[in-house]
Amino acid sequence: MFIFHVSPLCNCGTEPALFYVCLSQVCNPAISDTIHNYGVKTLNGTQFMPFSHYAGSFICYLELNALQQELRDVGFNILGFPCNQFGMQEPGKNNEILSALKYVRPGNGFVPNFQLFEKVDVNGVNEHALFTFLKNACPPVGDSFGNPTNRLFWEPLKINDIKWNFEKFLVGPDGRPVMRWFPRVNVSEVKADILKYFRQLVQKAD
Numbered sequence: 001m002f003i004f005h006v007s008p009l010c011n012c013g014t015e016p017a018l019f020y021v022c023l024s025q026v027c028n029p030a031i032s033d034t035i036h037n038y039g040v041k042t043l044n045g046t047q048f049m050p051f052s053h054y055a056g057s058f059i060c061y062l063e064l065n066a067l068q069q070e071l072r073d074v075g076f077n078i079l080g081f082p083c084n085q086f087g088m089q090e091p092g093k094n095n096e097i098l099s100a101l102k103y104v105r106p107g108n109g110f111v112p113n114f115q116l117f118e119k120v121d122v123n124g125v126n127e128h129a130l131f132t133f134l135k136n137a138c139p140p141v142g143d144s145f146g147n148p149t150n151r152l153f154w155e156p157l158k159i160n161d162i163k164w165n166f167e168k169f170l171v172g173p174d175g176r177p178v179m180r181w182f183p184r185v186n187v188s189e190v191k192a193d194i195l196k197y198f199r200q201l202v203q204k205a206d
Contacts, residue, residue, distance in 0.1 A: 034175025
C-alpha cells in the first residue's frame, strides 16, 4: 500500500504551472533565515559544527564523492546527514557508520570525501531544526510516502516531509536554500541544476 500526496497545481521553477508532481523545486528566495544560524555535531560526536563555518560556500546535501571531487574548486561542499527514519536503513550508532560505509554499503573500501554529521531525525516531532527550516523554505518534491506501516518511522506525516534517503538541498553562499530535489532525481540532472546556478552567480557578479 502506498499513500500519495499530489499537488494539483505545481509550478516547477520557472516553467508554467502543470498538473503533475514536481521532482525538483526552487526554494523561496525571500526566506529571512539562513542555515548559518544552525549547527550539528560531527559524526564522531567530538565537535559541534556551526554552519556559519560554511559561509560563502555552496552546499548540497548529496552523498556523492564524485560530485564533491569535481566541484570542490568552486567552493562546493557536500554535507551528509545519516537518518534511520526510512526503512530503518541506518540502524548503526554514529561510531559504526563509517565502517558500515567502507565494508557493507556501498562497501568496497568506500570512504566519503565530504563531511558527515551525527545521525538526526529529519521528519516528525523530533526533527532537527535545520530540516524544519529547509522544508519550510522549499516546496515539497515528489508525491509518494511509500508504505507508512513498515517503511516510514515518524509521526505525523506532512506533505512537505522529506520522502526518503538522499533527498537533496542546495544552499547558496549566503546560507539561503536555493533548490530541492526528490531522492530519485538523476545525479546528472542535479549537477546540471547546480552548474546553472553557478553560472547565474557569476553573471550577477560581473
